[in-house]
Amino acid sequence: MTASIIDGKAFAATVRAQVTDHVTRLKEVHGITPGLAVVLVGEDPASEVYVRNKGKQTLESGMASFEHKLDASTSEADLLALIGKLNADPAVHGILVQLPLPAHLDSDLVINAIDPAKDVDGFHISNVGLLGTGQKSMVPCTPLGCLMMLRDHHGSLSGLNAVVVGRSNIVGKPMAQLLLNDSCTVTIAHSRTKDLASLCRSADILVAAVGRAEMITGDFVKPGATVIDVGINRIERDGKKKLVGDVEFQSAAAVAGAITPVPGGVGPMTIACLLANTVTACCRANGLPEPEGLTA
Numbered sequence: 001m002t003a004s005i006i007d008g009k010a011f012a013a014t015v016r017a018q019v020t021d022h023v024t025r026l027k028e029v030h031g032i033t034p035g036l037a038v039v040l041v042g043e044d045p046a047s048e049v050y051v052r053n054k055g056k057q058t059l060e061s062g063m064a065s066f067e068h069k070l071d072a073s074t075s076e077a078d079l080l081a082l083i084g085k086l087n088a089d090p091a092v093h094g095i096l097v098q099l100p101l102p103a104h105l106d107s108d109l110v111i112n113a114i115d116p117a118k119d120v121d122g123f124h125i126s127n128v129g130l131l132g133t134g135q136k137s138m139v140p141c142t143p144l145g146c147l148m149m150l151r152d153h154h155g156s157l158s159g160l161n162a163v164v165v166g167r168s169n170i171v172g173k174p175m176a177q178l179l180l181n182d183s184c185t186v187t188i189a190h191s192r193t194k195d196l197a198s199l200c201r202s203a204d205i206l207v208a209a210v211g212r213a214e215m216i217t218g219d220f221v222k223p224g225a226t227v228i229d230v231g232i233n234r235i236e237r238d239g240k241k242k243l244v245g246d247v248e249f250q251s252a253a254a255v256a257g258a259i260t261p262v263p264g265g266v267g268p269m270t271i272a273c274l275l276a277n278t279v280t281a282c283c284r285a286n287g288l289p290e291p292e293g294l295t296a
C-alpha cells in the first residue's frame, strides 16, 4: 500500500471538540443552548441506529436533543403539523427528518415544509438553490464532511480535476457543487457513464458514492489521487458479515496518494457535520458570528 489513510474518525473527533467548545461559549456567554430535533417515522432498524447515535452525540456536545418517534402509519397531515410546531419552537435550531420515509409519505413535500434556516440536512429546495448559486446555505452533512477532509489534506482544491461517481440528491449532486464552488473541474459520473474506469483515472479527487460494494478498483484510480469512499455496504464474505465501501480498498490504496477507509472514513464525519450545522443554524438564528471552519 502506498496511500496515506485519511482518518475520518480522528477528524470527526476534532470537529466534535470544536462544536462542543462553541456550544459551551453559546451557553456561558449568550445563555443559548442549541437544539436539534430528529424525527423518525417507522421502525427501520438502520434508521433507528442512526437516530440513536445522533441523539447521543448531540447530548455529548452539550446541545439539547429532541427525538420524535412516530408510528409507521403516521399521516402526512400529522407529520406536517409536527414540523410546523418544530419550525415555530425557539428552542429548536435544527430539524432533521430521517430518510427514507414510509412509501405513503411524500419526502419532497415533507422536507420542503421544514424552515430552510433549520434545515440542518441541507435538503430543502431553497438550500439546494443557494448552494447551487454559491450563496450561504445549509450544506448536506456527508458532502460537507468530505469537503472538510479534502481541504485539510490538500489545502486549496483550485484547479484539481474531481470526478464524483453517483448523482444522488443527498451526496453526489451537492458534493459536485461544493467542489465546483472550491474551483475544481468537476465531472459527475453514474451508472450509464461510458468507460467509467478511464474517466475516473483522470481524477485528482475521486469521490465514490454509488452504493455498490467495492465497484471502484485500483484500475479506476490515477496514481497519487485522493480517493473519498462514501459507500457503506453490508456484505457477507467467507461466512462473515462485513462493512465495505464503494471502493475496493486494497487495490485502490496501492495506487492512490490518500484514501478514506470504510469504516472510519466518511461515516463518522456525517454526524459531526450535523452537529456543526446545528451550531451554525443556532448562530445565524441569533445574529451571532458563525463557527469558523465548520461551514463550507
Ligand code: GUN
Pocket: 096, 097, 098, 099, 100, 121, 141, 142, 170
Ligand atoms: N438517511 C440516510 N442518510 C441521511 C441523511 O443524511 N439525512 C437524513 N435525514 N436521512 C438520511
